[in-house]
Amino acid sequence: MGKGFYISKAVAIVCVVAAVAATAIIIALSVVYSQEKSKNLEDPVATGEPVTTTPSTPKDPWQFYRLPDTLAPSSYNVTLWPRLTPNADGLYIFTGHSxxxxxxxxxxxLILIHSNKLNLTTFExxxxxxxxxNGAPAPTLKTTWLEVPTQFLxxxxxxxLKxxxxxxxxxxxxxxxADDLGGFYRSEYTEDGVKKVVATTQMQPTDARKAFPCFDEPAMKAVFHMTLIHPLDTVALSNGMNNEPINITMDGQKVKQTSFEPTEIMSTYLLAFVVSDFTYISSGPGAKVLIRIxxxxxxxxxxxxxxxLEKTGPILSFFENYYNxxxxxxxxxxxALPDFSxxxxxxxxxxxxxxxxxLYNPGVSSNGDKEWVATVIAHELAHMWFGNLVTTRWWNDLWLNEGFATYVSYLGxxxxxxxxxxxxxxxxxEIIGVMGVDALASSHPLSSKEEDIQRPEQITQLFDSITYSKGAAVLRMLSEFITEAxxxxxxxxxxxxxxxxxTVYQDLWRHLQMAVDKAGIKLPHPLEEIMNRWILQMGLPVVTINTQTGAISQKHFLVDPDSVVDRPSEYNYEWFVPVTYIKTGAAEQQYWLVQKEAxxxxxxxxxxxWLVANINMKxxxxxxxxxxxWERLLNKLNSQPKDIPVINRAQIIDDAFNLARARIVDVTLALRTTKFLDKEVEYMPWETTTRNLNYFYLMFxxxxxxGxxxxxxxxxxxPLFEHFRDITLNWTKIPDGHTDQYNQVNAISLACxxxxQGCRELTTKWFKEWMANPADNKINVNLKTTVYCNAIAAGGVEEWDFAWAMFKNATIASEAEKIMYALSCTRQPWLLNRYLEYCLDPDKIRKQDATATINYIAxxxxxxxxxxxxxxxxxxxxxNDYGGGSMSFGRLISGVTERFSTEFDYNQLLxxxxxxxxxxxxxxxxxxxALERTKANINWVALNKKPVLDWFNSETSPAV
Structure with a gap:
């Protein structure tokens, strides 16, 4: 699955800080990628059938959450008829048989088969x-019921059975x-003033059972024969190629019936079907693979x-070659669906x-939106082999599926x-952000024990940034030290x-070891032993290098050194670390740190x-x-920063700030790593700085x-603002480089x-020109988010209401998303309260966007x-009303409590x-x-407030 809550890159890179006099509103310097998908299942609904209650200690097979190993499906034949108009009770329903x-x-x-929220017809x-x-006699049925807690028929x-x-x-x-974004659900949108309904699906991880009774576990692969019955003016799609639909009459209604070619053998969570009045564009005739958007x-x-359409074919070809x-x-x-969790x-x-x-519109969407489309397509196409063709046996190895797709999506x-x-x-x-999560004592290993992941909500919790982003990081590290080939x-x-x-992850290690042996690559330990330390224990090490003696050591890095790690590790939080480094005048080298000290x-x-380690953060x-x-690196940054690779300039900043939060180095050392930025024009060091200073804003x-x-x-x-003003000829052209376009946004956001001088007047002027002529928005597509946000922060209800109207009228999703974010930038509490209320009205804010909007406001x-x-x-x-896929509770709590830094905050949260x-x-x-972060924030502020204040004062006070 693509990472759950996705904001466009245009919004993600905006570092907007709207300062208004003494009562300034600080809008986050950086809205970084959120890599979590959390889809809490709703409470089971009554079915009218006998229901038993699962005791605390399961005794009978149906009181466990896993299927027994007694039956194995081979094929399904499923017919579904979704109704795209409500019935007499106002409900949208679907009927079907399987x-x-x-x-x-x-x-x-005993036959156990998953079924959730389906009213089953009774036969005798x-x-x-x-x-x-095949001649096998079938025993008569003795009794049947729905076991709601464990979702079994x-x-x-x-x-x-024999x-x-x-x-x-x-x-x-x-x-x-329903509109809960899980299983077989409906999505609604308005086009030309007409409300339209789409019937669509989201089965991962455990919602295929909401569409029809099935053996809903990834190892229970089967072939699916699908048939959809749908209105005459709609088209039906599924995994297999659609056959020519036929017109039939059902219950007195004239409808279409579309059947599909049988699927390959696959898991239930990969099943999909859609009924809509959408249209498409496709690859030309003669294409090896038919591609339709x-x-x-x-x-x-x-x-x-x-x-x-332009990029899908090349990316698909890339992965064919990459996987051979x-x-x-x-x-x-x-x-592309209007509502999707x-x-x-x-x-x-x-x-x-x-x-x-x-979807991407060159005239309206930014370069960040374009990047987002390319990377998400690459992520999903990577899964066609890794996840779909070969599937992990159980959800405890989800990291391998999603971490892998995340990593290779960047290659595609x-x-x-x-x-x-x-x-x-x-x-x-991916990497910098998840390092912060993995430095918490409440983090978790990439791979869990199968017996620890049983219930749907336990599976759902695995769809987080550790699974996606740390998974990508450790696989990238592995690819680097054994080579990509x-x-x-x-x-x-x-x-x-x-x-x-x-498969299980050990199968991949075995094949990679075979490739390593064939290539003659020497590793300090077998590959499985190396990698198990990265996937079976949580956290990451901090490697300390003493350049006076050559001593090198490792230690479990915790952002709060006072936190208690109560998760035991058989490896005692020791890793096999591939330490790459460069030093003055020398080429890159690698050293394996395979013990705590060497x-x-x-x-x-x-x-x-001087020496820099972890080259390009591999x-x-x-x-x-x-x-x-440290002093020599700071001097090098201030005198000849380009002698240090750009990724490592960002890394030095990020490491220093995090080491300071962990009380390993002084906070003023971290702040000193930013002094060279008045000479820096590259995106990565600036972006890393804004993210780290965002923590200072949150605390201070x-x-x-x-001040x-x-x-x-x-x-x-x-100087950065002036640099971009100059190279864009006073903001009249777009920078050539992809990351330069991103850094222009940083320059304007931070400057405003x-x-x-001149920044806020610039953004306000552009926004006023748009207000004067709503049909002709001339604001640079890459700058829209920061312009909208700054203008709304500086304005009042007139600007907010105008933006709201533009949001409601937007026909391009990426444009709507930018405005949705900017509306949270107002400094008027009553407008923010109104906006919060809108978050629970799906006619105003779609359910899929509710979490994001509340977090923007926070x-x-x-x-x-x-x-x-x-x-x-x-x-x-x-x-109760926003569960089942429409809201990520975990991300919501994380976002709303991010500023907590007092005992009062901690007690409220508790x-x-x-x-x-x-x-x-x-x-x-x-x-x-959140509790751990809050406690760490309390301690950090108490320790660092005075030295931080003194340092900023010393750097901004006039020289005497």
Whole structure:
């Protein structure tokens, strides 16, 4: 799956700080990628059938959450009829019937098959029909019921099913086509004043059972024969190629019936089907693989699918070469949905997307939007092999599936857009952010024990930044130290052996070890031993290098050194670390640190030499140095910064700030790493700085530190602002480079927020010109988010209401998203409260966007307490009405509590957690992380407020 809550890159890179006199509103300097998808399942609904209650200690098979190993499905034949208009009760429903053919593996008198929120038809007093195949007799049904807590249809038979025999189970059912963004659900939009309804799906991880009874586990692969019945003016899509629809009459209605070619053998979570009145563009005749981009008719007519069509073919070809394996299907449909909980979903042959992840309009969308489309398409296409063709056996290894797709998506996007430096941007987009998460005592290992991941909510919690971004980081590190060519070769043999099957991560290590041995690469330990330390224990090391002696050591890095790590590790938080480094005048070298302490004489330096480790941040670790080397690095940055690779200039800043938070180095050392920025024009060091200074804003924006801090940032950013003003000929052209376009946004955002002369007047003028002529928005597409935000922060209700009207009228999703973010920038509390109320009205803010919008408001210093009060007051409604995929509770808690830094905040959070102990769902881990962060913030502020204030004062006071 594409990473859950996806904001466009245009919004993600905006570093907007809107300062308004003494009561300034600090809007987050950086809205970084959120890599979490959390989709809490709703409470089961009553079905009208007998229900048993699962005791605390399961005794019967149906009281466990996992399927027994007695039955194995081979194929399904499913017919579904979604109603795109409400019935007399105002409900949207679907009806259907399903036949599953399965083999009995072990004698059993029990059939367990998943079914959730389906009203099953009764046949002679039972909820299913059982038939024997190939001459096998079928026992009569003894009793059937729905076990709601574990989401099973339970069928007890009068005599055992016999191992080796084949049977088929038939069910008929009615389900609700709800707007909960999970299972078979509805998406609504308005076009030309007409409300339209789409019936679509999101099955991952455990929602196929909401569409029809099925063996809903990834190892239970089968072939699916799908048939959809749908209105005459609609088209139906599924994983297989659609056959020509036929017109039939059902229940007195004239409808279409579309059947599909059978799928390849695959997991239930990859099943997809859509009914809509969408249209498409496609690859030309003669293409090896038919590629179709589907979307709303107006979106296709406006050319919003053209870029996706242009890039899908090359990215697909790239992965065929990378895996040395042909794409196994005849077509690749990709469809943009108005309502979708994740960023995208890799359904085999029918990939579903948020509109912002597939559609691109050159006249309205930014370069960040374009990058987003390229990387998400690459992520999903990577899954066609890694995840779909070969699937991990159980969800405890989700990291391998999603971390891998995240890593290679940057390779695919780099192939499609070779001038963008995508292989470098993975550091900013994935690695730096997740290092902060993994430095918490409440983090978790990449790979869990299978027995620890049982319930749907436990599975859901795995869709987080550790799984996606740390997974990508450690696989990138592995690819670097064995080389990409060897990595690719290992993937090829892995895919060949396990195609159409299921695996565990050890299978991949075995194939990569074979490739390493064949290439003659020498490693200090077998590859599995090296990698197990990165995936079976949480956290990351900080590597400390003493350049006087060559001593090198490692230690578990915790951002709060006082936090208690209560998760044991058989490896005692020790890693095998591939330490790459350069030193004065020398080429890059690598040293394996395979114990806690060692000595590498090559790292001992002369008096004037310097050393930088973890070149281009290829390894997942932080680096600390002796005081002398830190000073020489600071001098080098201030005198000849380009002698240090640009990624490492960013890394030095990020490591220093995080080491300071962990009390390993002095906070003033971290601040000193930013002094060279008045000479820096590259994006990565500036972006890293804004993200780290964002923490200072969160902690100090309501204190006396704020003024001197603003003055210092103003001094540093003014040359950058002037640089971009000059190279864009006074803002009349767009910078040539991809990352230069991003850094122009940083320049304007920081300049406006700190009061650089002419900046706010510039953005306000552009916004006023748009207000005067709404049909002709001349604001540079890359600058829209920061212009909108600054103008709304500086304005009042007139600007806000204008932007709201533009948001409601926007026909391009990426444009709507930019405005949605900017609306949170107002300094008017009543407008922010109104906006919060809108978040629980799907007619105003789509359910898929509710979490993001509340978090945007919480990013605003004025909005944060409002958002916190709102969440507490509305939690019951949010939990019960916005579950099932429409809101990420974990991300919500993390965002709204980000500023917490007092004992009062901590006690409020603790009280809220206790008051809602039975309604936390997948947010349980986020509450623990929020409590840990808050306690760390309290300690950090107490320790650092005075030295930070003194340093900013010293840097901005006039020389005497």
């Amino acid at each position: 036949t599953v053919i399965f083999k009995c593996v072990k004698d059993t008198d 007093g039972h909820l299913a029909k059982l038939t024997g195949l 339970v069928i007890q038979v009068s005599s055992p 191992a080796g025999n084949t049977y088929q189970l038939y069910t008929e059912f009615v389900g609700e086509l 589907w979307a709303r008719r107006k979106a296709i007519e406006e050319g919003q699918g053209d870029y996706a 394996s042909p794409y196994p299907l005849s077509k690749s449909d990709q469809i 994740a960023g995208a979903m890799e359904n085999w042959g029918l990939i579903t997307y948020r509109e912002t992840a597939l 996007a780099d192939y499609a857009e070779p001038t963008w430096n995508m292989k470098d941007l993975i550091v900013l987009n 060897v990595f690719s070769q290992g993937l090829h043999t892995y895919l060949e052996e396990f195609k159409y099957k299921n 000595t590498n004489k090559d790292m001992a330096l002369g008096a004037n030499d 390894g997942f670790y932080r680096v600390n140095y002796d005081d002398g080397n 924006d309501r204190s006396e530190v704020y 001197p801090m603003q003055a210092y940032i103003k001094k540093q950013v003014t 927020s700190t009061g650089v 990013d605003n210093a004025v909005g944060q307490p409002l958002a916190w009060d709102f969440i507490r007051a509305q939690w019951d409604h949010i939990f 009280q809220f957690k206790e008051d809602n102990a039975d309604q936390l769902g997948s947010a349980a881990t986020s509450f623990e992380q």
